[in-house]
Amino acid sequence: MTTTRHASVRLTQFAHGGGCACKIPPGELEDVLGVLSAPLPATAGTPLLVGLATGDDAAVIALPTQGDTPAQAVVSTADFFTPVVDDPYDWGRIAAANALSDVYAMGGWPVLAVNLLAWPRDVLPFELAREVLRGGLQVATEAGCHVGGGHSVDDPEPKYGMAVTGLADPARLLRNDTGRPGMPLSLTKPLGLGVLNNRHKATGERFEQAVATMTALNRDASAAALAAGATCATDITGFGLLGHLHKLARASRVTAVIDTAGVPYLDGAREAVRDGYVSGGTRRNLEWVAPFTDFGTTDADTRVLLADAQTSGGLLVAGEVPGAPVIGELVPGGPHTLVLR
Template sequence: MTATAETPVRLTQFAHGGGCACKIPPGELEDVLGGLTAAPPAAGDTPLLVGLATGDDAAVVALPARGGAAQAVVSTADFFTPVVDDPYDWGRIAAANALSDVYAMGGRPVLAVNLLAWPRDVLPFDLAREVLRGGLEVAAEAGCHVGGGHSVDDPEPKYGMAVTGLADPERLLRNDAGRPGLPLTLTKPLGLGVLNNRHKATGERFAQAVATMVALNRDASVAALAAGASCATDVTGFGLLGHLHKLARASGVTAVVDTAAVPCLDGAREAVRDGYVSGGTRRNLEWVAPHTDFGDTDTGTRLLLADAQTSGGLLVAGEIPGHPVIGELVPRGPHSVILK
C-alpha cells in the first residue's frame, strides 16, 4: 500500500497495532528481562535510585552533590505505531505519552529527542513533518526542549521521544512506595484503547479520546507531590489492571478497586460491546487473571479495566483534589488486585 496525493492517508492502516497496544505483552517482557542486572559503575558517585527491579516508569539516577538542592536525573523513552490517522494528532499524543513517564516519577521534563521510523518509499515526508510538528508543540507546552533525535527507514511508521527530566530525589513518585490505608486516585478516564481500535477499524473520530491523550500529566504530578504522595505510576499499554498489579506487587500490598468509581470515556462501553477490543487488551487480562479476584465483575468491565491505554492518566496512591478515588491499598492478601 502506497499513499498518493489522490488517496487519503489513514496512518493507522500502516501499522499492525496502534499506540501502546503494540507493546510486547507484559508476561513475555518480564520473561525477557528476568535476571538481567547491570553492574554499578566502578567509581560512580551517581547512584541508581530506580532501575529494572520493579518495572517502574523511568530510570532515576542521583546527581553528585555539588552544593545547593539535591537533584536526580529521570530518563525514559517511548514510541509507538500510529494510534490515530491524523499525523499532527499522532505526534501530539506520542509526545504527551513519552513525557508522562517523567511526570509519573514526580519529575519535570527538560530535554527530549525525537525517535522516528518512516517508510520513506510509501508515506510522503510531509506527513512525517506533521508528526514532528505535533510532538514539538506538546513538548513546548511542557516547557521541554527538543534537541534533534534519530530516524530510520522502516516498513512501519513509528514515533516517540527519549526524554530526560529532573526531580528531587527525596520526593520521587515510585511504584514500590505504596502502603496499606492509602486511597487510589485515577486522573484520566479509561477506554482509550477500545475507542482507538474502533477508529482504526471504521475511521470514526473520537474527539474526547484525542483530547484525553494529548493532555499532559504535569498538573496531576504536581498535585500528587503537593498532597504528599510518594507512590504512583501512569496507566498505559498494560491497562489499569496491569499497572495496578505491578504497583501492588512492587509495594507488597493488595489493591482493592471499586469498579463503579472508575471513570470511562463516552462510547467506551459501547466499543467493548461491539467487539473493538485489541489483542493487547486481551493479553493484559490473561496476564493479570491469576493475580486478580474478579468477584462478580462482568466481562465487559474486566476488558475495560484491562484496556491498553495510550497516554493514559496517573494512578496515584493518595487523594488528589479534582480526581476520583477508585479504591484503596490494603495489607497483602492472596491476590494483588481485588475488584468490588
C-alpha cells in the same frame, strides 16, 4: 464524532497494532528482562535510585551534590509506538505526551527530549512525517521541554516517540514501590482509550474526547500529587489499569482493592467493547493479571475495560488528588494483588 481530517492517508492502516497496544506482552517482557537483572557497578557519587527491579515508569539516578547546589536527580525514559490515530499532527502530540508522562509519573519535570522516528519513506509522503514532528514539538513546548534533534530510520512501519530526560527532587519522587495499606487510589484520566482507538482504526470514526485525553499532559496531576504528599504513583498505559496496578501492588507488597463502580470511562467506551473493538494487547493484559486477581462478580465487559491498553493515559496515585476520583485503596497483602468489588 467526525471522520479524520486526513482521510486520504489513514496512518493507522500502516500499523499492525495501535499505540501502546503494540507493546510486547507484559509476561513475555518480564521473562526476557532477566538478562538485565544484574546492575552495573555503581559510579561513585551517582547512585541508581530507580532501576529495573520494580518495573517503574523511568530510571532515576542521583546527581552528586556540589557545594550549595540543591540535590537533584536525573529521570530518563524512552517511549515510541505505531500510529494510534490517522491524523499525523495528533499522533505526534499523543506520542510526545505519552513519552513525557513517564517523567511526570516519577514526580519529575522534563527538560530535554530527542525524537525517535521510523518512516516508510517510499510508501508514505514525508510531509506527513513533518506533521508528526510538529505535533511532538507543540506538546514538548507546552511542557517547557526542549527538543534537541533525534534519530530516524527508514522502516516498513511508521513509529514515533521520544527519549526524554527530566529532573526531580530525589527526596520527593513518585515510585511504584512505596504504597502502604490505607492509601486511597486516585485515577486522573478516564479509561477506554484503547477500545476507542481500535474502533477508530477499524472505521475511521474520530473521537474528539479521546484525542483531548491523550494529548493532555500529566504535568498538573503530578504536581498535585506531590503537593498532596504522595510518594507512590504510576501512569496507565499499555498494560492497562489492572496491569500497572498489579505491578504497583506487587512492588509495594500490598493488595489493591478496586471499586469498579467508581472507575471513570470515556463516552462510547462500553459501546466499543460491546461491538467487539478490543485489541489483542488488551486481551493479553487480562490474561496476564488473571492469576493474581479476584474478579468477584465483575462482568466481562468491565474486566476488559479495566485491562484496556491505554495510550497516554492518566496517573494512578496512592493518595487523594484534587479533581481525581478515588477508585479504590491499598490494603495489607493477601492471596491476590488485585481485588475487584
